Amino acid sequence: MTEEASFSAPRGTYDLIPPDSWRWEHLRAVALDDVFAAAGYQPIETPVFEHTEVFSRGVGAASEVVTKQMYTFEDRGGRSLTLRPEGTAPVMRSVLEHGLERGPLPAKLSYAIPMFRQERPQKGRYRQFWQLGIEAIGTESPVVDAEVIEIGMRYLTGVGLDATLMLNSIGHPGDGCRATYLEALTAFLREHENEIAVEDRDRIRLNPLRTFDSKEAATIAVMEGAPLISEHLCSDCRAHFGAVTDLLDVAGVSYTLEPRLVRGLDYYTRTTFEFVASGLGAQDSVGGGGRYDGLAEALGGPRLPGIGFALGADRILLAGGASQVSDHHPRAYVVTLGDEARTAGFRIVSALRARGVAAEMDLGARGMKGQMKDADRSGADLVVIVGESELASGTATIKDLRSGRQIESPLDTIDEDLATGAIDLDA
Ligand code: HAM
Numbered sequence: 001m002t003e004e005a006s007f008s009a010p011r012g013t014y015d016l017i018p019p020d021s022w023r024w025e026h027l028r029a030v031a032l033d034d035v036f037a038a039a040g041y042q043p044i045e046t047p048v049f050e051h052t053e054v055f056s057r058g059v060g061a062a063s064e065v066v067t068k069q070m071y072t073f074e075d076r077g078g079r080s081l082t083l084r085p086e087g088t089a090p091v092m093r094s095v096l097e098h099g100l101e102r103g104p105l106p107a108k109l110s111y112a113i114p115m116f117r118q119e120r121p122q123k124g125r126y127r128q129f130w131q132l133g134i135e136a137i138g139t140e141s142p143v144v145d146a147e148v149i150e151i152g153m154r155y156l157t158g159v160g161l162d163a164t165l166m167l168n169s170i171g172h173p174g175d176g177c178r179a180t181y182l183e184a185l186t187a188f189l190r191e192h193e194n195e196i197a198v199e200d201r202d203r204i205r206l207n208p209l210r211t212f213d214s215k216e217a218a219t220i221a222v223m224e225g226a227p228l229i230s231e232h233l234c235s236d237c238r239a240h241f242g243a244v245t246d247l248l249d250v251a252g253v254s255y256t257l258e259p260r261l262v263r264g265l266d267y268y269t270r271t272t273f274e275f276v277a278s279g280l281g282a283q284d285s286v287g288g289g290g291r292y293d294g295l296a297e298a299l300g301g302p303r304l305p306g307i308g309f310a311l312g313a314d315r316i317l318l319a320g321g322a323s324q325v326s327d328h329h330p331r332a333y334v335v336t337l338g339d340e341a342r343t344a345g346f347r348i349v350s351a352l353r354a355r356g357v358a359a360e361m362d363l364g365a366r367g368m369k370g371q372m373k374d375a376d377r378s379g380a381d382l383v384v385i386v387g388e389s390e391l392a393s394g395t396a397t398i399k400d401l402r403s404g405r406q407i408e409s410p411l412d413t414i415d416e417d418l419a420t421g422a423i424d425l426d427a
Pocket residue numbers: 085086087088117119124125126127128129130131133134135264265285286287288289290291292307308309310311312313314315
């Protein structure tokens with residue numbers, strides 16, 4: 001940036017400006033007000049920053065998000081705070097703080113909020129990005145797993161994406177099947193340590209499951225032969241997963257079983273999934289989620305199982321979601337000539353808006369021609385013309401910009417007439 005150049009948005013961030021900002025608003029509204037709400041999910045807003053521990057304990061101190069990507073800072077009181085890199089740990093923190101677990105369960109919550117991760121920016125990967133998510137907290141039932149997945153799939157289809165669902169179960173931790181599996185996986189990784197990419201070798205000790213996420217060709221080749229969690233699930237986890245897939249079958253939701261899908265956050269247990277869309281290149285995951293039955297305890301709460309997902313709104317937009325959405329147009333554009341007419345026009349615009357009719361007028365001091373051009377550009381259906389002769393006769397001229405038809409209407413009642421449909425230019 002040269003000295004005199006103005007600022008640009010920070011690296012990895014971007015501005016959502018019209019008309020694309022309408023597509024984002026559409027995505028948000030269809031999620032929160034329509035698809036998620038129709039299934040009983042209620043909106044929640046948590047602060048943009050949290051105590052850093054919410055993430056280090058919730059998401060996992062060894063996860064890449066926590067070790068490499070968080071925007072962490074100390075405030076003036078010496079507290080360590082972090083811009084949220086994800087929404088699940090904050091939502092669980094909030095549920096515990098407000099005792100929602102003592103109310104009807106599961107608590108079903110939805111959000112459409114920005115997240116912050118200091119990743120290397122590329123197409124579909126930003127440092128500030130938006131997630132549309134739901135969390136169902138307080139039940140272990142496989143029905144809620146199927147519900148959550150079905151909602152995600154329906155949403156993506158509804159906004160025009162052709163997404164594929166990748167599905168896996170990663171068992172349960174502690175003394176459960178995950179421990180037995182991790183032993184087998186670690187033994188395998190140690191055996192192949194020399195073939196694994198050098199930058200991935202730490203993972204063997206720190207977090208062996210993460211070796212499945214590696215982008216290094218050498219590691220990927222080794223992982224082809226790695227033992228799979230699906231072969232090690234205990235009977236409870238197997239039954240749970242079987243019930244989930246049965247329910248998805250019943251609902252007609254198709255999926256691909258992906259035994260190498262482990263996901264990048266450490267809180268996951270049992271069901272994990274990702275929604276993948278074509279045309280996005282390397283960053284093709286438009287959403288992901290799973291169970292997190294141990295998260296509440298990790299945050300100092302009681303045992304409180306949960307499941308949810310987050311969809312990446314930026315990637316949905318990139319993949320062409322909500323592409324049919326156009327920007328908003330006024331119904332009427334009021335054109336005025338002269339100061340007196342401008343006052344009359346302002347009253348009409350205000351009265352129309354009060355009646356719920358979208359209306360605009362010239363806010364500069366343009367001439368008739370300029371205003372007509374602007375009316376056209378605004379996409380309005382009608383222009384209402386108030387000039388000297390109209391003022392004298394107490395009427396306004398209404399012109400349908402599509403058909404060119406014109407009628408006169410009394411100035412006093414024009415707002416009511418337009419709002420109630422008493423003026424019908426198609427007649
Ligand atoms: P995640 O897989 O880290 O999961 O993120 C979910 C989605 O957010 C990704 O599939 C992607 O579409 C989008 N996303 C992630 N990072 C970026 C980025 N840097 N730029 C643009 N988009 C991005 C979670 O965050 C979990 N909290 C999801 C969840 C909810 N699990 C259970 N409940």
